[in-house]
Amino acid sequence: SQKIEQNSEALNIQEGKTATLTCNYTNYSPAYLQWYRQDPGRGPVFLLLIRENEKEKRKERLKVTFDTTLKQSLFHITASQPADSATYLCALGYGGYQKVTFGTGTKLQVIP
Amino acid sequence: DAGVIQSPRHEVTEMGQEVTLRCKPISGHNSLFWYRQTMMRGLELLIYFNNNVPIDDSGMPEDRFSAKMPNASFSTLKIQPSEPRDSAVYFCASSRLTGGRDNEQFFGPGTRLTVL
16 A cells, blocks of 8 residues: 655754654555645645655755655754754655645754 | 635534535645645545546445535535544645646645544
8 A cells, every 4th residue: 555654753953963754555556745834723735746756955044855765855954943843844746736635744843 | 915814723523413624725736635644643644636527436434424606716625424533634635736746735724523
C-alpha cells in the first residue's frame, strides 16, 4: 500500500543549528514533492517544491533534496530560529494533476 | 487579497444534525480542494474541483458527505447526518493551474467541527 512517512516524534533543536526533517515514501512515483509549514490553529503554508529531475532546491535558509532512488526527501533549515518552530508537512504530487497527498507532518521545536 | 475565506470558523453541533461548511477561494484560482485534518489521520483530501467540476471525490468518506461548487467563487461541504467521528478541522484550499509551475495550494484558516 502507499505510504508517506515523516518523523512521528517531535524534533527539538538548539537555536542556530541546522534542522533536518525527513519524508520517506513507498509505492509512489511522484513527479514533484512539496513542503508546507503549519502553525497551530492555521492552515498549511507552501514553502518549496522540488521536481523528480531535481536533486536540490534552495530558498533563503531552506534546502530540500529529493532522492527518487531512496524514495526520500530531506528538508533542512539552517541557522534555525525559535520562529521556525512549527509542524512541517511534505506532500507528493503527480504531473498534470494538482492533487497532492500529504504526510502526517513533523513538529519542530527550536529552543532558544 | 483576502486569501481563502472559510466559514464558520467553529461549529458545534449534535449528532444527526446537518452541517454546511463554506469556502470562498482566491479570485482567479481555478482549483479548489477540501481537506479534513485529525491527529490520527493527518491531512486527508476529501474532494477537489477544477473549473467548478468535481475531478476526484475518492476521499469522501461516505454518502453522508457531499460537496458543491456552483460558481468559481463559492463552494460548500455538507455533512448530513453528522456523527461524532466527523469531528475534525476542515480546510479549504485553492490554487491556480499554471502549466507546471509550483502548484502551490493556498489554505484557508479551517473550520473546527465538533459533533457531540
